[in-house]
Amino acid sequence: MTWEWPIAIDLWVAGIAGGAYFAAFVMNLFTGRKHELLLKVAVFISVPLVLLGSLLLVVDLGEQLRAWHLFTRFRLGSPMSMGSWILLTYALIGIVMIALWWTESFEPGEVRLTVISGLASVIRPAAAAVRVLAWIELVLAVLLMSYTGVLLSTSNQPLWAGTFLLPVLFVASAIFTGTALLLLVLKTGVGRLLDLLFGGEGEPIPNETMDAIRNAMAIVGVVELVVLLGYIVGLALFSTPAAASAVATIIRGPLSFLFWAGAVLVGLLIPLVLLFASMMAKREALVGSVLASTSLVLLGGFFLRLVVVLGGQMV
Amino acid sequence: MANAMLIDESRCMGCRGCQVACKQWNDNPAEDTLNWGTYENPPELSGITWTRIKFSEKVEGDQVRWLFLKQGCMHCTQASCEAVCPTGAVRHQGQYVLVDQEWCIGCGYCVAACPFDAIHSVFEARDGGEEKATAKKCTFCVDRTTNGLPPACVKTCPAGALQWGDRNEMVAKGKERVAALQAGGRARANLYGEGELGGLHRLYVLVDEPSGYGLPAAPRYATSSVGAQWLSGIVTAGVLAAVPFWLLFKRQRAQEAKEEASGGGEQ
Numbered sequence A: 001m002t003w004e005w006p007i008a009i010d011l012w013v014a015g016i017a018g019g020a021y022f023a024a025f026v027m028n029l030f031t032g033r034k035h036e037l038l039l040k041v042a043v044f045i046s047v048p049l050v051l052l053g054s055l056l057l058v059v060d061l062g063e064q065l066r067a068w069h070l071f072t073r074f075r076l077g078s079p080m081s082m083g084s085w086i087l088l089t090y091a092l093i094g095i096v097m098i099a100l101w102w103t104e105s106f107e108p109g110e111v112r113l114t115v116i117s118g119l120a121s122v123i124r125p126a127a128a129a130v131r132v133l134a135w136i137e138l139v140l141a142v143l144l145m146s147y148t149g150v151l152l153s154t155s156n157q158p159l160w161a162g163t164f165l166l167p168v169l170f171v172a173s174a175i176f177t178g179t180a181l182l183l184l185v186l187k188t189g190v191g192r193l194l195d196l197l198f199g200g201e202g203e204p205i206p207n208e209t210m211d212a213i214r215n216a217m218a219i220v221g222v223v224e225l226v227v228l229l230g231y232i233v234g235l236a237l238f239s240t241p242a243a244a245s246a247v248a249t250i251i252r253g254p255l256s257f258l259f260w261a262g263a264v265l266v267g268l269l270i271p272l273v274l275l276f277a278s279m280m281a282k283r284e285a286l287v288g289s290v291l292a293s294t295s296l297v298l299l300g301g302f303f304l305r306l307v308v309v310l311g312g313q314m315v
Numbered sequence B: 001m002a003n004a005m006l007i008d009e010s011r012c013m014g015c016r017g018c019q020v021a022c023k024q025w026n027d028n029p030a031e032d033t034l035n036w037g038t039y040e041n042p043p044e045l046s047g048i049t050w051t052r053i054k055f056s057e058k059v060e061g062d063q064v065r066w067l068f069l070k071q072g073c074m075h076c077t078q079a080s081c082e083a084v085c086p087t088g089a090v091r092h093q094g095q096y097v098l099v100d101q102e103w104c105i106g107c108g109y110c111v112a113a114c115p116f117d118a119i120h121s122v123f124e125a126r127d128g129g130e131e132k133a134t135a136k137k138c139t140f141c142v143d144r145t146t147n148g149l150p151p152a153c154v155k156t157c158p159a160g161a162l163q164w165g166d167r168n169e170m171v172a173k174g175k176e177r178v179a180a181l182q183a184g185g186r187a188r189a190n191l192y193g194e195g196e197l198g199g200l201h202r203l204y205v206l207v208d209e210p211s212g213y214g215l216p217a218a219p220r221y222a223t224s225s226v227g228a229q230w231l232s233g234i235v236t237a238g239v240l241a242a243v244p245f246w247l248l249f250k251r252q253r254a255q256e257a258k259e260e261a262s263g264g265g266e267q
Helices: A005-030 A036-060 A064-072 A079-103 A114-153 A165-187 A190-197 A207-238 A241-251 A256-280 A287-311 B017-025 B080-084 B109-113 B152-156 B167-183 B226-266
Strands: B003-008 B052-060 B063-071 B090-093 B096-099 B120-126 B129-136 B162-166 B190-192 B202-206
Touching (some): A005 A114, A005 A165, A005 A207, A005 A287, A005 B226, A036 A064, A036 A079, A036 A114, A036 A165, A036 A190, A079 A114, A114 A165, A114 A287, A114 B226, A165 A207, A165 A287, A165 B226, A207 A241, A207 A256, A207 A287, A207 B226, B003 B167, B017 B052, B017 B152, B080 B096, B080 B109, B152 B162, B162 B167, B167 B190, B167 B202
Parallel strands (some): B003 B202
Antiparallel strands (some): B003 B162, B052 B063, B120 B129, B190 B202
8 A cells, every 4th residue: 555644644733733724814814813823823733733643744755865855846736745845834933923923922121031032122123024924825825725725636546536535634624724723722721821822911812712713623523424425325326436435435344433433423413412512512522521522533534545545545 | 859659469479588688688687476367466556566468358159368568668658657756857869768877866755646656666676675766667778779779678479460660550550450459350350559649659459449458548747737636625725714714704793793882882
């Protein structure tokens, strides 16, 4: 098998990174920029994830020391070439955004560690560029999420190639898992800690916002469930015989436990029940319920990527 | 002048001399295999097995007939491996589709993209385990054919099933052979590869439907819908931005505005 678990993890973490940033950006935008902290938290968590994913991609190469060859070409038709550029620029712009935010924590003229404050004062005039960079990063986040699906669908493996629903499924799952990580980080207070570490005020996130994130997440989960159903049924009934037998390895064959128990039950059904139960309860979401549902969603996202990556190469 | 290989499957007798010749000329090691109940061996093409006779069993009445297919790289005009290669290591040189072994990073994308499953990663023994290395496949014996010699498999075929020469000539010969087979009662005989993917440089005279041999009836260029695939991902993100995010947070904003207004009234 040519592509194994490192690829599945890359597609998983790249999706989470893109999804978390995307969700944070639109939530901040639609509330009239009241949630800059969300955006910061999303960048803080997505940059390391993207770096981890890129590292795994290099590890999976046959000739790791030649990885730089990827950046000698810009091939629009090759999703892997596009993906390498997207991962690289996403991480670079994210790092610049963190640096610019960090300079804001310094008062002008303040004397702290000389070298660091000197550096901060040098890049401080560019701090206004964060707004523009945030929009560019949004475009990259959307491309990053799409890349995880397009990478597989631009091929000739029956499970991957016979459908337009694979990019749709992976984007939906990216936003679902990304929102889950965002909510997990906010609810546990790690988000505030990160913000404090990087020189922010560490202001608390209001509970209504967290509940709104939970509600959005639940609806994205339902969309993903419907898309997954469409993807499986579409391949099984309306595609080639090869695609139908590829689906059979997932739903009845060696991968069926991973699919039904991991991707469907753990990743979608149980967390959706928890999320909707917490929505119905009409009170502030319980920490335990949020922790359980978001962790399950994150795990399930990995199982989904693993099943699709391995299943595509089993026929 | 593009050359092509004409493979007359009606003449192939499944001796697999071509497999041995290929291994010897290209210095590829043997595969470690077990008897798995058929004369077909090794079980599939790989980074060190660039051609192989596939045995398909076809039941006709109470008779079982073998269909032999000499598998290997088709050197497609629209080559999926070349299209998806992120570094440009796989590229056309004349009619040859070649992998630059010094430039290939071993990502394995071409392996997933090939519609004929003809290109594979080489797995090398390293540190006690097997590790993926670069991708390799049939080169049409480029070192022989650019020096006026036929590919090793063509040279060795004892049944006269393989020919190497100008592509137009090979197409004409193939059609002639198909007509002769059809006149002899093989009604389903056909020529495969003339127009597929812009024209393959491996042409097959088949005595049955391509699907009977396991060949794709309409091979797909891997990147044929890549733009639309990107678009479907981007549109999904757009739709999900509107529902649920825009809807939910619009409501939250309206609620906050109302609270602010009523709060202002109390003061």
